[in-house]
Amino acid sequence: MPKFDLYRTLEQDLEPPVISLEGVTKDYEDDLHAIKNLTLQIEKGEFVFIVGSSGSGKSTLIKLLLREISPTSGKIMVDGKNLARLRENNICRHRRKIGIVFQDFRLLPDRTVFENVAFAMRVIGAPKSAINCEVPRVLSTMGLSEKLDKLPSELSGGEQQRVALARALVNNPVILLADEPTGNLDPKNSWEIMRLLEEINHRGGTTVVVVTHNREIVDVMQKRVITLNKGILVSDKKGGYSNAKY
Ligand code: ADP
Ligand code: MG
Numbered sequence: 046m047p048k049f050d051l052y053r054t055l056e057q058d059l060e061p062p063v064i065s066l067e068g069v070t071k072d073y074e075d076d077l078h079a080i081k082n083l084t085l086q087i088e089k090g091e092f093v094f095i096v097g098s099s100g101s102g103k104s105t106l107i108k109l110l111l112r113e114i115s116p117t118s119g120k121i122m123v124d125g126k127n128l129a130r131l132r133e134n135n136i137c138r139h140r141r142k143i144g145i146v147f148q149d150f151r152l153l154p155d156r157t158v159f160e161n162v163a164f165a166m167r168v169i170g171a172p173k174s175a176i177n178c179e180v181p182r183v184l185s186t187m188g189l190s191e192k193l194d195k196l197p198s199e200l201s202g203g204e205q206q207r208v209a210l211a212r213a214l215v216n217n218p219v220i221l222l223a224d225e226p227t228g229n230l231d232p233k234n235s236w237e238i239m240r241l242l243e244e245i246n247h248r249g250g251t252t253v254v255v256v257t258h259n260r261e262i263v264d265v266m267q268k269r270v271i272t273l274n275k276g277i278l279v280s281d282k283k284g285g286y287s288n289a290k291y
Contacts, residue, residue, distance in 0.1 A: 061125060062086035063220060063252050064110065069119030071105055071276075079105040081276040083119070087254065089219075092246045094263050095256045096286060097273035103256045106273070107224050110254075111143060112136055124219050141169060144213030144221045144251075148228035150205045152197040152212075158184065159193040162212045169216060183211045187241065203234030210241060214251075221245060223255045227262065235259060239266065260286040 064087040071080040080102045087093055095103050108114045109121060112128050121128045124142055131139055152161050162180045171179075184190060187207040197205050206226060213221060223242065227235035239262055246253040257263060263270060264285035272280040 063089040065122040101273040102276040144218035146223040148225040
């Protein structure tokens with residue numbers, strides 16, 4: 046274990062952070078800072094919670110990382126690329142590096158489980174042979190091998206979120222972003238999703254960033270917790286929700 050940690054530290058020293066924000070501000074309207082002068086780094090392979098009350102800028106941060114929106118000022122680097130400098134075709138390549146999961150699953154209601162995940166591969170032009178191989182494989186890691194032909198409406202909430210996770214992972218993203226992934230789930234299914242996120246982080250080395258309101262989960266998992274309050278970073282440390290200062 047110490048040996049592993051040593052190698053990891055050396056590796057991280059050589060590699061730039063996978064996510065870096067420097068003095069990032071986002072104003073939707075004049076003088077209303079959704080994010081204010083935010084500076085933070087996330088290293089490759091980290092598992093990070095983003096917490097803070099409603100309206101504190103969590104979803105804005107996710108949208109900035111996806112480059113759905115651009116900052117009013119400041120610099121955002123993702124996987125070595127300055128997001129402000131991306132041209133149209135590079136924006137697509139950038140988004141492919143990021144898997145995303147939302148509170149409301151966002152599955153296609155009239156497509157099967159298989160088709161929902163296959164869709165993510167089709168849009169990047171993957172060949173049929175790769176789709177037929179990868180989709181069942183990733184769904185099986187989510188415990189959904191028996192559900193390939195079901196429609197989302199035939200699944201429980203927990204199962205739907207696992208399909209969304211499979212879809213987010215099928216193209217092997219560098220980063221997995223989850224915006225309140227357990228917001229619509231009961232405690233048992235919430236824990237199942239968290240267990241899967243931890244496994245994805247451990248086994249695949251994927252950097253995982255989870256926005257959540259779930260105090261219990263954050264307290265038990267003891268990860269790095271970044272707390273935002275009214276767009277300002279007020280705490281960034283390892284531990285539980287209750288450690289975070291407001
Ligand atoms: P959170 O996800 O933490 O609840 P958001 O990032 O959604 O917070 O919102 C941060 C702030 O920015 C809030 O004051 C919200 O009202 C505002 N905001 C979010 N999206 C928009 C938008 N598209 N236009 C105007 N204001 C917005
Ligand atoms: Mg939000």
